[in-house]
Amino acid sequence: MALADPLFLSSSAALSAAPSGQSSTLATVSVAARVERLETLDGFHRVALEGWARAGASRVLFALPGKRILVASIAKDQVDTLEQTGELVDADTGITWNRMRIEGWIPEAVAEPQIDPIWSAAWTLFAERCTACHQRRVPDHYTANQWRSLIKVMGPRTGLPEEEQMLILAFLQHHASDTIVLRPNTRTGAVIAPGR
Ligand code: HEC
Known part of the structure; x- marks a missing residue:
C-alpha cells in the first residue's frame, strides 16, 4: 500500500476524530479539497489535510496562501489539534500565512482518487x-x-x-x-x- 495517496472530496464532509460517524468533529472539509490518505478502516480513510491560514485566524484553511479557496473550517475547540508545518510572508500584502496540518477520518464514500x-x-x-x-x-x-x-x-x-x-x-x-x-x-x- 502506497502511503499518502492523494484523495479529493466529492462533497463537503466532517473530519472526525475516529473512524465512526459518532465521533467528534475536528473540522469541516470543503468539496474538492485535497487530502492525503494514510490508512483505511471500517469505511473511513484516515487522512492528513494541509492548508494555509492567515496568522491569527487558524480556524480557516485555504488551498494557497493569499488565495481564499476554502479547504477546511476547524472546529472551535480543535484549533490546538493543528500542527504548523510552514510559514510564508506575502510580499504584496505583508500578511503572514501559516501552513497548517490536521489528521482525522473521512467517510470513504466522499473520497475520489481523481479530481x-x-x-x-x-x-x-x-x-x-x-x-x-x-x-x-x-x-x-x-x-x-x-x-x-x-x-x-x-x-x-x-x-x-x-x-x-x-x-x-x-x-x-x-x-x-x-x-x-x-x-x-x-x-x-x-x-x-x-x-x-
Ligand atoms: C438570475 C440571473 C443570473 C444567474 C443565474 C447568474 N448570473 Fe451572473 N450576472 C447576472 C447579472 C444580472 C449580471 C450583471 C451584473 C449584476 O447585475 O450583478 C451578472 C454578471 C456576472 C459576471 C460579471 C461580473 C463583473 O462585474 O464582471 C460574472 C463573472 C457572472 N455573472 C458569473 C456568474 C456565475 C459563475 C453564475 C453561476 C454561479 C452566474 N453568474 C449566474 C445574472 C445572473
Whole structure:
C-alpha cells in the first residue's frame, strides 16, 4: 500500500476524530479539497489535510496562501489539534500565512482518487446553471479571490443548494487567472476545452 495517496472530496464532509460517524468533529472539509490518505478502516480513510491560514485566524484553511479557496473550517475547540508545518510572508500584502496540518477520518464514500470526475460535475453545473441570464463566463478571466466575491452574489441566483454553489466556486477558483498555472494537476483540459 502506497502511503499518502492523494484523495479529493466529492462533497463537503466532517473530519472526525475516529473512524465512526459518532465521533467528534475536528473540522469541516470543503468539496474538492485535497487530502492525503494514510490508512483505511471500517469505511473511513484516515487522512492528513494541509492548508494555509492567515496568522491569527487558524480556524480557516485555504488551498494557497493569499488565495481564499476554502479547504477546511476547524472546529472551535480543535484549533490546538493543528500542527504548523510552514510559514510564508506575502510580499504584496505583508500578511503572514501559516501552513497548517490536521489528521482525522473521512467517510470513504466522499473520497475520489481523481479530481477529474469532481470537476466534470462542477463544469456541468456551471455550464447549465450559470448561463440562465448571460453567456458563460471564462473561468480564467477572474482571480480566485474575485470568484469568491462573485459567487456570493451569483451563487444564490442559480437557486442551487449551497453545496453545489460551493462546488462551482471551487472549480472556478482552481481554474482562475492566478491559479491555473500554479496547479497544473487540477487542469481538466478535456472538460474545459469546448468552452475556451
Ligand atoms: C438570475 C440571473 C443570473 C444567474 C443565474 C447568474 N448570473 Fe451572473 N450576472 C447576472 C447579472 C444580472 C449580471 C450583471 C451584473 C449584476 O447585475 O450583478 C451578472 C454578471 C456576472 C459576471 C460579471 C461580473 C463583473 O462585474 O464582471 C460574472 C463573472 C457572472 N455573472 C458569473 C456568474 C456565475 C459563475 C453564475 C453561476 C454561479 C452566474 N453568474 C449566474 C445574472 C445572473
